[in-house]
Amino acid sequence: MTEHIYDEECRRFQASAETVGKRWSGGILMALYLGSTRFSEILGRVEGLSDRMLAQRLRELEAEGLVERDVIPTVPVQIRYALTERGTDLMRALQPLAAWGQRWGTPARV
Template identity: 40%
Template sequence: MNSPFSTKTVQPDISLSICGYTKVLEIISNKWTALVIYAMEDGIIRYGDIRRRIEGISKKMLTQTLRQLERDGLVKRDITPAVPPIVEYSLTQLGESLLEPMRALKQWTNENYSQVEQARESYDRVNNEE
């Protein structure tokens, strides 16, 4: 039986470099990424409509986010030749498969985040008095 105070070297069993979950969190942990995915959850949408749906996102940040999501295989970009060209975005099948876990996280947030805020306030009260 290993004691918690053992001097025996233990190999890490959690790794940032090989953990698939960590790699997915890198994709969706950006606040803009999650919001852009939510903006596309109802189907095909144009750039300007995405921008109007997301409060505070700049053109530069929206463009960067869409390019990264396209690179990751989560978003499809279609261009229809016209003057000016019509550019539409939609979630790929892979992107759509991400909606369910993101909705579950959103539901958890709606149900529990007030407790997180209360815990932070309690922690700050206790630790700021020291």
């Protein structure tokens, strides 16, 4: 007997895949997972990513609850980004996909 895939499961899977699969999101999440915290560090790790697009994607990932923004009131003000618990859990779940990509994937197009 096989299990049926229900509409709600499909919608949740599709929404998750679209969040991660959106251009630049995966690279940004990976940079944060590897320890980058500042805007410039993330920008330096994700080749081809513009300032404007990084700012937009960080806002989207923050709205999804995957990234948190911490404003440190120093002079000048420092802003640091980090994965939330939800974001870290997502990156752990994606590790098998990353391993598959290392073995079978083609080089990414920028």
